[in-house]
Amino acid sequence: MHHLFPSLALLFQETSRATTALESIKHPDLSKFLVIAAILFIIGVAGVLTRRNLLVIFMSIELILNAANLNFIAFSRYLQDTGRGDPLSGQLFTVFVIVVAAAEAAIGLGIVIALYRNRETIWVDEIDLMKW
Amino acid sequence: MILSGWESVFFWIFSIAAILAGLLTVMARNAVHSALFLISSLVSVAALFILLGAEFIAGVQILVYVGGVMVLFLFVIMLVNVGAEEEGRAAIFNRPAQVTAALVFLGLLAGVLVIYAIPRGYQAMQKRDEAALQQSNAKRAAAENNMDTAATGVSRLTKETERVGTSLYTYASLPFEIASVLLLVAIIGSVMLARTLKQEVAADDVDPDVLSEIKSKSV
Numbered sequence: 528m529h530h531l532f533p534s535l536a537l538l539f540q541e542t543s544r545a546t547t548a549l550e551s552i553k554h555p556d557l558s559k560f561l562v563i564a565a566i567l568f569i570i571g572v573a574g575v576l577t578r579r580n581l582l583v584i585f586m587s588i589e590l591i592l593n594a595a596n597l598n599f600i601a602f603s604r605y606l607q608d609t610g611r612g613d614p615l616s617g618q619l620f621t622v623f624v625i626v627v628a629a630a631e632a633a634i635g636l637g638i639v640i641a642l643y644r645n646r647e648t649i650w651v652d653e654i655d656l657m658k659w
Numbered sequence: 660m661i662l663s664g665w666e667s668v669f670f671w672i673f674s675i676a677a678i679l680a681g682l683l684t685v686m687a688r689n690a691v692h693s694a695l696f697l698i699s700s701l702v703s704v705a706a707l708f709i710l711l712g713a714e715f716i717a718g719v720q721i722l723v724y725v726g727g728v729m730v731l732f733l734f735v736i737m738l739v740n741v742g743a744e745e746e747g748r749a750a751i752f753n754r755p756a757q758v759t760a761a762l763v764f765l766g767l768l769a770g771v772l773v774i775y776a777i778p779r780g781y782q783a784m785q786k787r788d789e790a791a792l793q794q795s796n797a798k799r800a801a802a803e804n805n806m807d808t809a810a811t812g813v814s815r816l817t818k819e820t821e822r823v824g825t826s827l828y829t830y831a832s833l834p835f836e837i838a839s840v841l842l843l844v845a846i847i848g849s850v851m852l853a854r855t856l857k858q859e860v861a862a863d864d865v866d867p868d869v870l871s872e873i874k875s876k877s878v
Contacts, residue, residue, distance in 0.1 A: 555670045556661045556792075558781060560707070563674045567681050567704075574685035582690050582736055586697045589728065590681055593704050596720075604711040608795035609788040615826045621716050622827065625723050626838045630845035632728045636735045637852030643739045644855070 560601035567594035581642070581649040585635050592628045596621045661796060666710055673710070677703035690736045698729050715820040 567590060574587030603617025643649055662670055680700035687693045701724045708717035785792075806815040827835055856873070859865050865873075 552671070553667055554661045554663050555667050559670070559674070560711070563678065563707075566678050567700075570678070570681045570685055578685065580690055582732065582739070583685070583693050586684055586693055586732065589697060589724070590684060590700065593701060593724075596716075597704055597707060600708050600711050600713045600716060603713065605788075607712070608799070609791040611788070611791075613826075613830070615823055616830070618713050618716050618823050619827055619831050621713075622719065622823075623831075623834060623838055625716075625719055626842060629723055629728055630841050632731060633845045633849040634852070636731055637849035639735055640738065640853045649739055 557601055557605045560597060564594045564597040564601070567591075567597065579650050579652050581639055581651055581654075584651065585632065585639075589628060589632070592624055596624055599624070661792065662710065663796065669706065670710055673703045673706040676700075677707065691733065694729060694732050694736060697732075698725050701725055701729070712817075712819060714817060715823045 571587045571590035571594060574590065575584050578584055578587065599617040599621045601617075603614060603621075606612045606617065607614035639649055642654065646654065648654065677700050680696045680703060683696040684693050684700060687696060701720060705717040705720040705725075708714075708720060803815060806817060808814070809816055854862075856865070860870065860873070
């Protein structure tokens with residue numbers, strides 16, 4: 528199994544210290560955070576692609592950004608522990624991601640309101656003026 | 660970075676909560692439910708940030724995301740009043756060409772990245788940093804012992820926020836200023852976008868042709 532599914536091994540048996548899956552569950556390390564962030568990211572992408580409510584699509588984008596933030600913070604902690612690189616750059620980057628997300632939400636919701644006023648709908652398959 | 664003890668218990672609780680709430684965000688039929696589930700997902704991720712020692716970011720996440728952005732979302736949801744719930748399964752899988760293309764790329768992604776590249780790179784990185792990682796817990800505990808105690812004497816005061824603030828104003832001062840300009844642009848932009856026609860007329864900010872059209876309609 529170790530050779531067939533190395534990614535599964537990433538989730539359950541990757542550290543040199545952890546000899547069993549149980550040991551690895553008891554001591555989560557960087558890879559667990561990365562896997563959680565990847566799952567959140569995939570959920571967000573699936574939401575963007577499948578939902579038709581503009582507001583829910585925006586929320587899925589927030590989920591995606593949040594998954595990226597989790598990655599930044601996890602690597603920030605990893606750098607703190609290993610002493611490589613600037614340990615706080617991940618946290619700084621996260622601050623900016625949050626700022627950009629807030630700006631994006633404000634503008635996006637403004638667009639949603641303007642759109643609703645003009646077209647009376649927020650379903651993306653009815654907003655097809657630019658479709659040819 | 661290796662968590663242990665209660666930290667790992669909380670790690671599993673909050674990560675599973677974050678993923679479940681994220682799933683429900685995408686799957687809920689009602690937009691208000693989606694927003695509430697997204698709030699719980701964001702709070703769980705904030706708890707993960709605290710586990711990772713990023714208390715400041717966790718606080719910002721709760722204040723900005725949960726307190727600001729999500730309240731804005733809820734307001735807008737209630738403003739646009741999405742009465743009809745989303746229809747169930749439209750035939751999104753009934754497109755052979757698209758589904759085949761998606762599967763091919765999924766296979767490439769899984770085969771090259773997930774099965775081969777990422778685990779190799781990760782294991783190499785782990786091997787490189789093994790020595791440092793072994794000592795990291797002891798180092799962290801020692802650093803924690805050096806922290807000042809709080810007034811009650813039970814908890815300790817971390818200097819994390821201070822350090823984040825210092826590097827924000829030294830290494831990242833230019834991006835910080837640019838971010839403030841971005842926020843200003845966002846404020847002005849959203850106010851401009853969300854104005855009603857009446858407000859635009861009051862500010863004398865309407866195209867003359869449109870204005871005469873409105874006037875002829877209202878008269």
